[in-house]
Amino acid sequence: MKGEGKMALEDYEFGARRCSRDSICKFIPQYAIKDARFADCCPAISRYNLHAYSGGGRVIMANSLLQGRGEISEEVREIVFRCQLCGACQTSCHIVTELVEPLEIARELKFRCVEEGKENQALSSVRARLVKTNNIFGKKQSDRARWAEGLQAKDAGAEAVETLFFAGCRLSYDESFHPVARKSLQLMLEAGMDVGILGKAETCCGGRLFDMGYRDDFHKLAGTLAKRIRSSGAYRLVTACGCCYGTFRQFFPMAGIDLEGVEVLHVSEVLEELLGEGKVELKKAVPLRVAYHDPCHLGRLGEPYQRWEGQYVKQMGLWVAEPDREVRRGLGGVFDPPRKVISAIEGIRLVEMKRKREHAWCCGAGGGVLEAYPAFAAWTALERMKEVVDEGCDALVTACPWCETTFRMAIGESGGGGPRVMDLVELVAMAT
Numbered sequence: 149m150k151g152e153g154k155m156a157l158e159d160y161e162f163g164a165r166r167c168s169r170d171s172i173c174k175f176i177p178q179y180a181i182k183d184a185r186f187a188d189c190c191p192a193i194s195r196y197n198l199h200a201y202s203g204g205g206r207v208i209m210a211n212s213l214l215q216g217r218g219e220i221s222e223e224v225r226e227i228v229f230r231c232q233l234c235g236a237c238q239t240s241c242h243i244v245t246e247l248v249e250p251l252e253i254a255r256e257l258k259f260r261c262v263e264e265g266k267e268n269q270a271l272s273s274v275r276a277r278l279v280k281t282n283n284i285f286g287k288k289q290s291d292r293a294r295w296a297e298g299l300q301a302k303d304a305g306a307e308a309v310e311t312l313f314f315a316g317c318r319l320s321y322d323e324s325f326h327p328v329a330r331k332s333l334q335l336m337l338e339a340g341m342d343v344g345i346l347g348k349a350e351t352c353c354g355g356r357l358f359d360m361g362y363r364d365d366f367h368k369l370a371g372t373l374a375k376r377i378r379s380s381g382a383y384r385l386v387t388a389c390g391c392c393y394g395t396f397r398q399f400f401p402m403a404g405i406d407l408e409g410v411e412v413l414h415v416s417e418v419l420e421e422l423l424g425e426g427k428v429e430l431k432k433a434v435p436l437r438v439a440y441h442d443p444c445h446l447g448r449l450g451e452p453y454q455r456w457e458g459q460y461v462k463q464m465g466l467w468v469a470e471p472d473r474e475v476r477r478g479l480g481g482v483f484d485p486p487r488k489v490i491s492a493i494e495g496i497r498l499v500e501m502k503r504k505r506e507h508a509w510c511c512g513a514g515g516g517v518l519e520a521y522p523a524f525a526a527w528t529a530l531e532r533m534k535e536v537v538d539e540g541c542d543a544l545v546t547a548c549p550w551c552e553t554t555f556r557m558a559i560g561e562s563g564g565g566g567p568r569v570m571d572l573v574e575l576v577a578m579a580t
Contacts, residue, residue, distance in 0.1 A: 155402075157256040161214050162460060163247040164207045166467070173203030173237035173250055176507040186502035186535055189236035191510055191528040200227050203237025203250030210253045213260070220266050228257045229268045230524060232517050233359050234444040234510035239478035246475040247460070247467060258361030258515075270520040271360045279365055282351040283317045293347035295319065295326040299333055302344030308381035309344035311336065312410075316389040317352050318549040325549045328573045332388045332415045335576070339427035343386075349376055355395030355445070358403075360516035367403055370395075374405050388415040388573060390548025391514075393482070394445025401453045414446055416485040416547050416572055423492055430579040433495035438570075439541045440486055440498060441532065441555075442508035443548035448478030478506035486547050486572050493579045501535040509535070511551035518554055529558035536567050547572045 175181075176189045188194040193202035200209065209227070212218035220228075231254050238251035261267055267275075277286040295315060302309050313336065319329040336343045354369040377385060385407070387393050396412040422428040442448075456473040483505050490498050503509045512518065512528025533555065536544045544567050546552055555569045 157210055157260055160249055160253050163249055164210050164253060166247045167204055167207045169204060171204060172244055173241045176503055177240060177243050180507050182502040189240055192231050195527055206254045207250055220261055220264055225261055225266050228261055230521055232510050232514035234514055235449045239448050239506050242475055242477045259363050262361040268520050271516045274519050275362050284352060284356055285321045287321045289348060292320050292350055295329045296345055301333055304344035304346050304380040305349040310342040311384040311386055312380050312382035313343055313345050314385055314387040316392040328388055328571045331573050331577045335428055339422045346376060353392045353395040355391050355399055358399045359514055370405050374407055378408055384411050384413055386413045386415055386418055390443030390446030391550050394449045397450050398453045414482050416489055419489050420485040430493050432579050434493050434578050435495040436542045437497040438543045438545045439501050439536050439539050441544055441546040442505055443546055443551045444510050444514060446547055447481040447483055447508055448506040450481030451476055452480060499539045511554045513550045513554040525554055526558035526561055529554045541567050543568045543570050545570045545572055545575055
């Protein structure tokens with residue numbers, strides 16, 4: 149495998165040629181199935197019911213391209229981009245083998261499409277807007293820090309801070325999420341933390357560019373942002389966005405971008421810490437029955453990425469990694485802190501959905517699907533809401549504004565009603 153911070157489809161050929169075609173990538177593991185209605189793990193194969201849309205189908209597609217037996221036709225391109233890159237296929241696959249990496253292959257297929265000039269046109273427009281304005285909404289850079297007006301946070305671009313709070317595009321520009329960003333920062337300030345923000349110098353983390361297939365644009369944007377983060381002197385980087393968290397923990401090291409000793413934390417981890425130290429007090433009861441949704445980029449995709457430089461050799465008929473490698477099984481993300489924070493609130497009844505933690509069903513927003521195929525994103529979100537309803541919950545709580553946006557959009561388009569969608573920080577605000 150290459151070590152210069154940039155992989156290629158060819159780097160995954162060894163594993164791709166050893167896919168056993170067992171279709172395990174389509175379902176959560178048998179031991180985790182609680183109800184046959186909620187046994188699927190991949191939104192694309194579940195929605196379109198054609199093997200090509202599955203993780204294994206994409207592996208076959210990659211093999212065909214690598215061996216010169218196929219090309220990126222319009223039909224192939226459509227299949228490639230109808231993937232949230234949620235990673236559920238790889239989590240299931242890696243239970244039985246470490247050789248095949250369907251998630252990384254699916255991502256490389258998007259990169260290949262872009263490199264060959266066969267990008268998705270809807271995403272091309274998003275990319276142009278993001279590159280021009282440094283945010284996915286095409287809003288003014290001067291408005292980026294409006295959410296923080298009146299809060300006494302340090303300007304991390306002008307003075308050193310111990311903790312840097314990174315709002316991200318959705319929390320910065322979507323006014324419906326300004327209370328989440330403000331409350332997150334306010335809780336840290338009131339707890340006596342030395343925390344600052346980049347303000348107008350903050351830019352998009354680039355994660356959505358990476359997931360949409362624009363690797364080179366991501367490298368440029370993320371490289372610049374990394375320099376600003378390091379210049380702040382912060383040794384902790386905190387975000388309330390699950391997608392930003394996954395970008396810093398996975399995409400940055402995957403692209404060879406080093407934050408040099410900066411610990412990346414989600415706000416739920418900080419809240420758990422502050423609650424344990426008695427620096428945040430939950431004084432009010434919140435009588436709700438809630439389910440918690442694990443965002444893909446905070447959960448299974450929040451697992452730290454470690455580059456492996458080695459090869460597989462055959463020993464006693466088995467392929468063995470030399471040297472040993474850490475296999476990404478989706479277990480190293482943020483799962484417990486949000487649940488502990490929710491459970492600490494008096495009156496809350498936290499129930500688990502049938503698909504949870506590393507086997508959670510995607511909200512539908514990732515991989516550019518929300519921007520390019522909104523109907524598919526909404527379908528995926530409504531499939532998740534069926535689990536919430538099945539558990540008789542008053543609310544669905546999550547920890548990523550992109551998940552919340554997709555759930556709310558899908559509920560609105562389906563006529564409204566049903567459980568409300570809430571942010572973890574919003575729930576904490578109700579209790580403080």
